[in-house]
Amino acid sequence: METIYLEHSNTGLSFIESQPCVFALGFFDGVHFGHQRLIQTAKRISEEKGVPLAVMTFYPHPRQVFDKNNAPIKYLTPLHRKQEVLRNMGVDKLFIVKFDPNFAKLSPEDFVEQYLIYYGCIHVVAGYDYTYGYKGHGNIETLKKSGQGRFEVTVVNKISYNKEKIGSTQIRQLVSEGEMEIIPKHLGSYYKVNGYIARSHLLKNDMQELVIKIDADYLVPQEGHYQIQLNVHNILYHGTIQKISIRDNYTLLYAYIYEDFNLSIGSLVDVKWLKSIYVPGMENINVV
Template sequence: MQVIHISEPIDYSKIENQNIVLAMGFFDGVHQGHQAVLSEAKKQAVKSNLKLAVMTFDCYPKMFFKKIKPDDVNYLTTVEKRISLFEKYGADIVYIAHFDKNLAKLSPQDFVDKYMVGLHAKILVAGFDYTYGKREIANMQTLPQYAQNRFKVIEVSKKTMRNEKIGTTKIKRLLNEGKIEEINCLLGYKFNFDGEVVHGKARGRTLGFPTLNIKPFKQQCIPGIGVYAVKVKYDNRWYEGMASVSHNETFGDNPLTIEINVFDFDQMIYGEQVEIEWDKYLRAPIKFESVDELIEQLNEDKKVTKMYFENN
């Protein structure tokens, strides 16, 4: 699979001179709604004997239109994670478009001419709510007018679960509430992200529950405060464990941390990258009156976590 970075104005020497099926969207989370777009695009590519290309942006376009600071925007999936998911769903080419003021000022017609026709799209597939400018004039209903019969437009309908739209905004809300199992149903895979193992205060080790302290990508969405059953991937091997997203209330007022007690793991891997898969919400954080009460609860959490993985 090719990954090609483009920006405005486009350097067309980077673009392969061949017709494609083009799937478009931001695809944060690559959830089941997004997967429906990718699946339809792949079906059209196979049917037409064309390569499947996917185009996404490197940051949220709304930052420029709503004047939001980059640090105030969080993502379910990094660009790298999205790329790996695109490959899983059959993409041959991924275009990562750099969204900046030059791209933001393009008219809908210019965007279609440059980023759809210019990429040699013969079939364009996107979700029902895809926009490429102001929603009232640059939507899927107006796209055929801008296409001018140069490519076919296929609109993928809204995907729902329990009569609610499957969408990134909803998933982020549920993530903040710690509803991991519901999120995993909406995603169609286990929510996961990478993080760096950093030094903590080593309290867990003194309690008999050593932890990996995780520093995620700065703009990574993380689960809400609570204790979770998780898996950690290091050196191509998965380990079971339990994670705490908390302020370590028992020990006073502390910054929010992600700490994971990894079962059957005793390696010192500071500075290394690990992948964390979030499987189940276990309980809310508790401020214990004593360290002994905390240790008793940690033993119970470990028992429940092990039982969960045994049954799943």
């Protein structure tokens, strides 16, 4: 997958040799069931047309730009994780547009001309509620009008669970509240973060303690005990999260592992959050 970073300026766009592409549009935080259907639809159309599939997304989240008083935005899929997921879904090109005040002022018409037409779009796939351009004035209907005679538009309808739309906002709320066992109904898999082992030692009760360092951009659940599964070098381990420590530039997860575990500091690890639990006796373990 080719990744192309774009930044809007008053001096013009980055020159990139364009080729006809099918474009999937969205922010895609979490890459949940709705996003998956959208990208799969775009992939099918790109294969039918014999052209590459391009995804155009944005970073950072618009809320980070518009509300300076907000704490830094936490993501279900920080940018590096999103790139990995999209690559595995068969995306050929990933356009990452820097969302800043200059880009936010762009009219819907200029967005179409300078970002879709300019970079070779022949077919757009977007969600039914997709908006774009200054203050979100552009929508699916304006996109269809702008595309007449130039590109086609396919709209992906809402996907629901328990009569509610599956969306990144709802999933972020579930993660924040520690409702980890419900998340597969929205994502298609358990919530995962990745990082590396920062510390490891044996406890008095023969359990192993790991301290896992993850990117500060990851959204993590509220304090509590969580059943987890770790993947280290494609070997699975089971245990619990006992403590979550959020710092300015990173987050530390204190995990207790039940199987024999002998891995070096710095080993990469995927953490799959299975469910929130109460573990009798764990409150007596001294975590430093």
